[in-house]
Amino acid sequence: MPSIQDLIERAARDLTNSKHAIALTGAGISTESGVPDFRGPDGIWTKNPEMEERAFQAYSLFTKNPRKYWEQTLNSPPLLGDLSNIKPNPGHYALAKLGNMGILKCIITQNIDNLHERACSDKVYDYHGNAFKLRCVICGTRYGLEEYDLNALNEAGKLPPHCKSCSGIVKEDIVHFGEPIPSDVAEHSTAEALACDVMLVCGTSAVVYPFASLPQIARGKNTGQGITNIGFYNSGVPTATTIIEINAEPTPLTEEGISDYLIQGKTGEVLPEIVREVERLIAKP
Numbered sequence: 712m713p714s715i716q717d718l719i720e721r722a723a724r725d726l727t728n729s730k731h732a733i734a735l736t737g738a739g740i741s742t743e744s745g746v747p748d749f750r751g752p753d754g755i756w757t758k759n760p761e762m763e764e765r766a767f768q769a770y771s772l773f774t775k776n777p778r779k780y781w782e783q784t785l786n787s788p789p790l791l792g793d794l795s796n797i798k799p800n801p802g803h804y805a806l807a808k809l810g811n812m813g814i815l816k817c818i819i820t821q822n823i824d825n826l827h828e829r830a831c832s833d834k835v836y837d838y839h840g841n842a843f844k845l846r847c848v849i850c851g852t853r854y855g856l857e858e859y860d861l862n863a864l865n866e867a868g869k870l871p872p873h874c875k876s877c878s879g880i881v882k883e884d885i886v887h888f889g890e891p892i893p894s895d896v897a898e899h900s901t902a903e904a905l906a907c908d909v910m911l912v913c914g915t916s917a918v919v920y921p922f923a924s925l926p927q928i929a930r931g932k933n934t935g936q937g938i939t940n941i942g943f944y945n946s947g948v949p950t951a952t953t954i955i956e957i958n959a960e961p962t963p964l965t966e967e968g969i970s971d972y973l974i975q976g977k978t979g980e981v982l983p984e985i986v987r988e989v990e991r992l993i994a995k996p
């Protein structure tokens with residue numbers, strides 16, 4: 712049984728030898744920044760089941776009555792609390808550093824907390840949207856929260872907000888249950904899963920779909936064929952992909968053999984160790 716140190720060294724070698732490494736992240740990478748997850752012991756829904764009910768109904772309310780959706784959104788506390796004062800942790804900074812070194816080509820995150828962007832990672836795909844943005848549901852244009860005075864629109868009875876480009880209805884950028892993943896992000900993410908030769912999967916229970924299909928797409932292309940959310944593909948030449956999980960506990964990816972190996976631990980501790988080891992390998996004459 713390899714030790715954690717053996718696995719950290721193995722991950723560093725895999726990253727150093729890679730041509731197109733990418734990272735997938737989930738709520739686990741942000742718990743060390745103080746952002747709660749949903750279903751853990753301190754999870755938002757464990758403590759407040761009403762929030763779960765509201766989250767499940769949000770998209771259906773938006774499609775039926777966008778004004779009511781916005782009134783409810785503005786009159787309720789944000790799902791993850793006040794995210795404006797939270798800070799990236801060593802896990803976010805380690806991934807940003809791998810990006811700066813030219814090793815990590817992009818991050819695909821389920822998190823809506825903007826922490827990868829705040830850690831200065833360059834190419835971040837917010838798979839489930841970003842809590843600091845709004846999005847037009849017709850043309851897909853994204854706006855910073857500061858670009859609309861939502862409270863003034865509410866007071867003037869002018870909700871929902873409308874797109875400055877196409878006049879379509881604007882919603883929060885975050886993707887609600889039952890809402891399709893925005894097509895630009897879905898297509899880029901699938902393309903990255905097909906292109907990568909190393910995939911780091913950090914702090915996710917890998918049970919929320921379609922995000923959890925990305926490691927399966929990367930694994931499936933090893934056989935040269937499979938199915939993606941943009942249709943059938945046959946990559947022709949199989950490309951080996953190494954899938955490395957960094958998580959506090961095993962996940963279905965571990966149990967079903969989709970990942971090559973799991974480094975069991977905290978992302979805020981393991982990822983900086985991997986970066987130190989990569990630096991040591993690169994500095995070697």
Ligand code: NAD
Pocket residue numbers: 736737738739740741742743746747748749750751791821822823824839913914915916917918919957958959960962976977978979
């Ligand atoms: P999840 O809560 O289902 O799973 C988190 C995983 O990370 C668990 O397996 C847990 O054991 C592990 N974990 C927790 N802390 C860790 C740490 N410090 N180091 C390593 N592993 C750790 O999260 P998910 O898979 O991302 O799915 C939940 C959904 O909820 C996502 O769709 C996401 O959009 C949303 N969400 C986002 C945030 C955020 O933006 N920070 C927070 C909560 C939920």
Ligand code: ZN
Pocket residue numbers: 847848849850851852874875876877878879
């Ligand atoms: Zn628009």
